[in-house]
Structure formats: C-alpha cells, structure tokens
Amino acid sequence: MFEASEVTSPQEPTAAPGVVLDASTVTAWTEALLNVSEAVGDDDARIDVIGALETLKSAIAAAQAELSVDFDESMRAKAAASGVGKRRQGRGIPEQLALARRESPYRGKRHLGLAKLLRKELPHTRAAFRAGQITEWAATLLAKETACLEVDDRAKVDKEIAGDPEAVAKLSEKQVGDQARKMAAKLDPASVAHRRAKAEKDRRVTIRPAPDTMTYLTGHLPVGQGVQVYAALKKAADTLIAGGDERTRAQIMADTLVERVTGKAQAPAVPVMINLVVSDQTLLGTSHDPAHLDGHGTIPADLARELVATALEHEIQTWLRKVYASPHGGLTAMDSRARIVPHGLARLIRTRDGGICRTLYCDAPIRHIDHATGIANGGETVEEDLQGLCEGCNYAKQAPGWTASGHHSPHGRHQVTTTTPTGHTYVSTAPPLPGWAELEPRRLLAVPEPEDPTDLLAEYELIDVEAA
Template sequence: MVQEVAFALSVVDGHAAGLVSTAEALTTRLPRTLGLLDAGKVGGYGAMKVAAATAWLSDVDARAVDAVLEDRIPDRNSDQIRKAANHAAMMADRDGASRRAERNRSGRRLSIRQSDTGVASIEVEDGPVEKVAAAYTRIDREARALRADGETRTLDQLRADVALDLLLGGQGGKSERAEVFLYMDLNTYLGLNDDPAEMAGHGHIPASLAREIAGGSNTVLRRIITDPLSGQVLDLGRDRYRPTAGLDEFVRVRDRECRRPGCHRVAQACDLDHSLPWQHGGHTADTELIDLCRRDHRLKDEPGWNYRLGSDGTLTITTPTGQSYDSSPPPLHEPRGEEPPPF
C-alpha cells in the first residue's frame, strides 16, 4: 500500500509511509485527534506527529494518550505537539518507552537529502545521543580553533566544512578526494555556453559550479557518445586512466539513478538487475539491465509487481492494483532533431 501511494502521489517512500500509517491510526485508535483535525484545531503535520509518537503503544494506551492530548494540542505548532505527544506516550507506558529507546538506538543510519541547486544535507539519524553530542562538541571545538587562527568563514560554515572533512578522512580545513559523477557537455566545460550540468543523485547545477568541480586536481574526464537525435547514451569512450568496468559501467552511466520513478539513489549505489529475471529467460545485456536501489530491487520480486523494459529503454512498472508508470533514462542533452552532417 505504501508503494502504491508513493507512485500515485509522486512522493518518496518515507512520506508515503507516514501518510498511510497516520490515516490508519486516526481512523482506528486516535478518534479525538481526528476530530481536532476535522475541526481545524490540528493540522495534518501535527496529526502525523501524534500518530508517530503513539505508534508503538497498544491500542488501549494509544486511546488513553489520545484523550489526554485532546485539551493539550489544539492550536499548537507541530514541535509543541510532538513534545506533548511523546511525553504523554512515555507516561502511558514507561517500561515500553525504555525498550523503544533501545530499539531506536539500534536503528541508527546515515541519510542524504538533496536540496536546492548545488547543496545537499547528510544526517546521522537516530544516533546515540551521547555520541552525537560528543561529535558536535568536537566539530565545534575545531571550528572555533580555526576561527581563532584568522579564518574568515563563519562559525556555521566552519562547522559544516570541518564535519565534511572529518567524514572524508581529513582534518579540519583540509580537502580530501571525493568521487561524484558529473554530466556536462564539452561546450559547457570549455566555457562556450552556460548550459546547466547534472550531478548524479542531486540534479542540475549551474555551469559555473560544474566547471569549478570539473577543474579539481584529481578530476577524471570521460568521453560519452550520445545519439544526437535523442540525447541517449550510446557508448563510453575508453580514454581513461582506470580500466573500464564494461557493461556494468555503461548501464550505470546511462541510467544515472535508480530507474523506479521518483527514486533518486545514484546508480553507482544501486543493484544492477535484469528487467526480465534471469531464471525466466533474461539476458545480461544493456537492453535488459537496469539500475534499482536495494529497496526497489526487492520490491520488484514481490508478487503482483511487473517490470517490462521496452526496446527504446522505457521501463514500465505495473503495480498489483494495475496502475502503470513509465521511466526512461534522462537524455544527456536535449534532443537536437535532424541536423545536416558537419561537412
């Protein structure tokens, strides 16, 4: 159901899961919060906070918390609602709250969130609070030391730079080599135009920023051959100081991201999968291979989900309810139509 909602509303899985679980909770065990929502006393986001805070409770305890909150959360902002709901839930089941804390700490993970052009965020989710606090203290201490040595960057900028440098294995203020996949045409690289470039997993970035990234001392340039009419990738040039990974590399460069519509996991972090399963006659060829993140790879094998790759590279996904969604690799450049030969 979550996947069906994600496809239908074009939202990410996590948001779809929140919508589904909130709807279920409001219509079963949080009737008073639903009443406040209907009356305009609580917004949809606030209702999601109540549903999330009580999700681990039994039905009896959830209804008790719902009753307690009826007079506490009307006309409050979402953060106030979250705090009130969490407190009420812990009071309703104190032993369960302790067990939940242990489970939450074991569910720690690292996530990335793409934001506006040229920026993104990385977050350690559900990390042990004492380690998170200690990490922030170290980052802040190194940032302040750099500031005291005459750095002109703001403290916020220094904290961000120090944190990223430490993650990349360096020390505060020193840049380390990182690997990203940047798509830009030759004329943009040479400064003959300012067409936006594209960074895999992020989206389009201004030409000036793309040239700055491409001009790094460790940058590896790779020639990609495209169909001038469609902009689709046809072949990879072999002029590169590292050996090619052949078919695997071609499919990842062509797809750029997970082929499930709405998923932006970079192809280099995805699984290479047969659109038609190998055991059912699939072939290991670029015409049948696609990139899918691990979650969507597993979803593909669930009963009722059908994946079909057309001869033009269009992937059609049919869900168990019969809804169909198409996905095509993005062209490397805008289709140019028929052009006379350059001679």
C-alpha cells in the same frame, strides 16, 4: 501492538446525505478552486476561505488515509483468495499508493502505516484528523511518540490529547508531539528507555542535495555526542573570531568540520572516488552544458571543471570512463545474451538512469539492475529491457498483476511503461545526459571513437597527471 483492545470510539464525522464521492467529483473541486480569486470578493471572506481550505487539506489527507486502508484490505483479500502466502500478500500495495499520490515508495509505506495505525489504535486522533482539526503531521507525531507504548497506554494518550476536539484544534504540531512524548515517558519509562537504546544503534551519517549545488551532511547521533560535536565546532569558531578571523561563525564551523573529518584544509584534495558525468565540450570549456554528479544531481559547468582541475592540481589520480551517447542524449544500446547483467552494461544503465531509481517519484539510489520484462516472460538482457531500481521497487514489481516493458521514445531516450494490478499505467523516461545535442552525436568525454561499435563502454583510463 496491533492487538484488539477495548477502546471507546469517538463520534465519527459523516458525509452529507446524497453526496456521491468519486474521482470526477474531486476533479470538479480542483477545477472550481482555479477561479477562487474571482469567487471571493472581500478580505473577510478571504480569511474565512483560507481557514476553511486549511481544514479541508487535513480532511483530504485523512480521506486518503481511509481509502488507503480500504485498498490495502481489499488487495490482501484478493491475494489470499488467489493462494498467495500471508507474508507476500501486501507486496506492491504501498508502491501503488505512492504512484497514485505522486510520492516515493518510502513515503507511501509511511502513509499507509499511519493510516492503519489510526484506524486500529488511535480512534480519537483519527476522528480529529478526519474532521480537519489536526494536520497529518500532528497525527504522525502523536503516533511516533507513542510507538513504544502498549495498546492500552497508547489509547490513554490518544484520548487525553485528541479526545477534546476543541482543545486539540488549538495545539500546534510541536505541542501535540511534546505532550505525547511527556505522557509516554510517564506511563512507561522502561519502554521509552528501550526505544532510546534502539535509536542509538541506528546512528548514522547521511547526505542529500541542497539548493545552489550545496549538500546537507547530517549526523544522526545520540544527543550527548551531537551536543559535544556542535559545542566543539562553536568553541573553535569563537576562538578564531577572537583572533581576528573575518569569516562568520557558521562558515568557520563548516570549514572546521571538513578539516577535522578529512584531515585536509581543502576537502577536494582528499583522494575519494566521485562519479562525474560531463560532456567533452563542457570539460574543455567550449560549452556551458551542466554536468551530473553521482549522489547529488545536476551541477553547473564551471563547478564540474573546477572539480576536475582541483583533482589534477593536487596530483590526485583521476580516471576517465568513456561512454558514447545517441544524438538525443540517450546512451547507445549494448546487448548481452546472459541473464546476469555484465558489469559494463550495468554501469551503462546506472549512467543512463542518472543513478536514481526509475520508478516515478522515487528518489532512492539504484541498487538493482532489473529486467523490465522478466526473462521468464520473454525479456532479454539488453539495454532496452533494463532499468535501474532501488531494492524496494524491484521487489514490489514481483507481486502478481504488475507488468513492465522497456522501449525508446521517439526522441531517443529510454522509457519504461509500468502497469499496476489495478490497470493504471505509468511511464518513466530516462533523464537527458549532460551535453546532449539535437543535431549530431556527442560523446561524454573527448576520447577516440571505438574501433568496434559494440564496445560502447571502455575500460578505465588513467590520466597522466604530469603530462596533463
């Protein structure tokens, strides 16, 4: 798909002569925008500036894309000159870009992929993007909808939609995507059908946090199945409403989904494992410190107590794991001489890091317990030198030029300092544990102190439901 092709490149926008673009110049723009309200005096001018800033936003995103490709090519060339194999030359590059953009490594990879694609196969879309005539998302939609096409067909779609700068500037993001989808289906229906078959294999269900301690449960399904599921839920809701149910249609559809999937009228009664980190004071009702629910994040104290109480009420086996914290909310150290991280210490690290990858801006779940300073470089299997990382971030830091070290900050929480091959330094701090105290140590659960101070992570204990 990235083979060279005969594509006529449009006229590229050029910078004004004598303009030097560096980080200090861009920083000056940012500072100038702080006083924009004072600089713009009337409503006509405000609308003009708002429109110009919108164009600038797209042009800035395009400039980031251009610099990302340049950075990728330069870093790969340096790696090749150092004898790094071709398959490993790109390792760590998207992650460096993501740190600079303050976004997750996944988004960094997506942005770099789009930037390379625009330069190699979509010259008209690239030109419109650089001129600020289309947004980054519009460029992304055009690229996604033509991903199944051969280079020549993709070039036709690119020229047809983005070849006229004035026309493409009048299209909405959705219209750009719709037009690209229609043209792709007409130019190569077989590849579109193949792409649909592949997408059906990728069907899945995902969950992510939502505001107000809610969650988004998403089913990525073939269109026929998705429509059937929605129609069945809507029909059930309409039937209950006709019978006098006072809930809204949306509420009934949500409740029906839970009941049909779990087989229970009350979802909390389903015996599945959830990891809830809560202080003893919150659990016993003497504090309102929030708790942490694995896979979601912070939840209020009353909801944490409700989850535990509901489990006990329905006689579900409930297990408590004892973890002990320092005075400032950080977990107490736990040593091991083994290179392989013991299970107990691994659970400690996951709890300390909140279940989320420690790389700045990365929201992926922890998959690997990693030595910040590798064993080969003198690292040890101790709490201070360990961090929880997602799979991608762990592999990225294995690229040449990456270094990291773990340590504790003055306030007691664990920190990891990471330095990238360009010399930029980033410091990641572990989140404070629920219910941390400033003056005295606090345990996460009301259990006896261990006789052996090194036994910081005890085995599971089963609560006697009847006795409770």
